[in-house]
Amino acid sequence: MKSREIKPPEAAEDPTDQELVARAQRQDIAAYSVLMQRYQKKIYALVYNMTSNKEDAEDLVQEVFYKAYTALKRFKGDSSFYTWVYRIAVNRAINYVKRRNKRSGISLDDMDVGVERDPAYVELSAKESPFRDATLSELQEKLNAALQTLSEKHRTVVVLHDIQGIPHDEIARMLKVSSGTVRSRLFYARQILQAELAEYAP
Amino acid sequence: MKEEVVDWKTYCLEHAGEPLPPEAQAVLLRDPELKKQVDGQLMVQRLMALKRYEQPHPGALARCRSDVMTRLENRGRMGWLARMREWLALDAPSPAVAYGLAVMVLVLVGAGAYMRMETSGPSITAEVAPLSPPDVTPMIASTQDEAWPAAVEDALAAVEAPSLDKPVIMLRVDATSLTPGSGRLSFGTEASTPVSFEY
Numbered sequence: 342m343k344s345r346e347i348k349p350p351e352a353a354e355d356p357t358d359q360e361l362v363a364r365a366q367r368q369d370i371a372a373y374s375v376l377m378q379r380y381q382k383k384i385y386a387l388v389y390n391m392t393s394n395k396e397d398a399e400d401l402v403q404e405v406f407y408k409a410y411t412a413l414k415r416f417k418g419d420s421s422f423y424t425w426v427y428r429i430a431v432n433r434a435i436n437y438v439k440r441r442n443k444r445s446g447i448s449l450d451d452m453d454v455g456v457e458r459d460p461a462y463v464e465l466s467a468k469e470s471p472f473r474d475a476t477l478s479e480l481q482e483k484l485n486a487a488l489q490t491l492s493e494k495h496r497t498v499v500v501l502h503d504i505q506g507i508p509h510d511e512i513a514r515m516l517k518v519s520s521g522t523v524r525s526r527l528f529y530a531r532q533i534l535q536a537e538l539a540e541y542a543p
Numbered sequence: 544m545k546e547e548v549v550d551w552k553t554y555c556l557e558h559a560g561e562p563l564p565p566e567a568q569a570v571l572l573r574d575p576e577l578k579k580q581v582d583g584q585l586m587v588q589r590l591m592a593l594k595r596y597e598q599p600h601p602g603a604l605a606r607c608r609s610d611v612m613t614r615l616e617n618r619g620r621m622g623w624l625a626r627m628r629e630w631l632a633l634d635a636p637s638p639a640v641a642y643g644l645a646v647m648v649l650v651l652v653g654a655g656a657y658m659r660m661e662t663s664g665p666s667i668t669a670e671v672a673p674l675s676p677p678d679v680t681p682m683i684a685s686t687q688d689e690a691w692p693a694a695v696e697d698a699l700a701a702v703e704a705p706s707l708d709k710p711v712i713m714l715r716v717d718a719t720s721l722t723p724g725s726g727r728l729s730f731g732t733e734a735s736t737p738v739s740f741e742y
Contacts, residue, residue: 370615374608381604390594398599399607406611411618456596461589484594503591524557531559531587538590 358422366413373413377406380423383505384430390500391434392441393485394448401437405430431497431515438493465541480541487537495530498523503531552577559584 356372358379364372384405389398409426416425456462456477475483488496497516501507502523509527513520551570555563559581563571571578621629 370612373615374612377608377611381608382599385599385604385607386595386597389597389599395599395603399603402604402607403611403614406608407614410611410615450597450599456593459593459596462593465590480593481597484590488591488594499591503588504594506592521557528553528557528559528584531584534587534591535583538587541590 359418362413362416362418362422365410366416373406373410376422380426381406383423384426387427387430387500387505388434388437389450390488390504391438391496393489395450396448397437397441401430401434405433408433428515431501435493435497438496475541483538483541487534490537491530491533495526495533498526499530499534502527555581556584560588 356375358376361372361376365376381402385398385402388401388405389395392398392401405426409429412429416422488499491499494516498512501512501515502509507515509520509523512523516523549566551567552574555567555571555577558567571581
């Protein structure tokens with residue numbers, strides 16, 4: 342069965358990813374820099390949401406792209422470069438979260454003001470609830486703290502599905518579990534999150 | 544054939560927000576509590592989706608990319624030890640793999656040492672310093688195999704008392720001839736190189 346590709350965040354421009362990968366495989370660092378520029382933001386979002394710590398996220402993004410370059414010779418092009426590097430990032434983020442020292446706390450990125458135009462945000466703000474009075478940073482802090490209460494395997498599915506929008510089947514392939522397992526982890530994780538965010542999501 | 548029993552309640556919860564088959568829809572309509580739970584799942588999903596609006600500091604990604612490029616440029620100049628260290632740091636082998644690697648390294652080192660011993664043995668030719676330093680008393684006793692312990696004892700007895708505060712090194716070498724007073728042994732048809740020791 343052919344693996345479904347994760348859609349890259351933006352349309353590939355000239356030169357194509359394949360051309361850049363081929364050049365990078367011949368030690369062309371400039372070509373690799375272009376690849377990194379294309380997908381760095383999405384990879385950052387993934388690892389940031391897994392760690393809820395922007396310093397850790399920056400270190401991890403560095404590590405992911407450095408590691409990917411060192412492994413690029415083994416990349417055969419069975420999937421897109423983006424899918425390949427995304428999987429590396431997921432695995433590294435999971436390993437990192439497993440090993441992480443407890444001292445690593447939450448440090449938040451800025452929230453784009455676009456959130457205030459998000460239909461979900463507008464709807465929740467209109468309701469008579471603590472959500473309406475919460476500032477963006479309070480909301481952000483709550484969401485991140487709630488996410489950090491989850492175990493690494495439950496957090497992973499929430500980040501991949503609810504935040505990153507990856508389909509269940511693709512998550513299942515990435516994590517090497519069944520689609521049913523992904524769904525059941527997601528259900529369980531959301532139950533915990535609902536309890537943590539009871540005032541916002543009654 | 545046994546028909547598969549579907550737990551529609553669990554199905555509804557695990558497929559919250561997705562199109563449901565008619566059977567699941569019927570269960571959902573009949574069970575307000577289930578409907579509430581499904582809505583709760585959807586609400587959490589929508590709340591979590593708001594995290595997509597979190598953005599890194601504008602300079603963070605550029606700095607990160609620049610750091611990666613610098614590391615990649617420096618990579619070409621790394622020695623094997625630095626690469627090994629990097630491999631350990633990047634790939635962080637599991638304890639089992641690390642243990643296996645450690646055992647393998649020990650085995651290889653041991654095998655290397657054994658091979659060296661095997662290939663050296665009596666044929667090793669020691670590089671020699673100019674003959675013995677003045678405070679070392681070389682003594683060479685020529686003896687037959689069966690008599691060598693007695694010859695050693697005789698040689699020790701002949702050592703002057705002040706020399707006994709120094710280590711006594713005894714070597715038994717199979718030589719075919721000995722030139723008395725020369726410190727030279729001969730093996731086969733060729734003369735050996737005189738040997739001295741530093742301690």
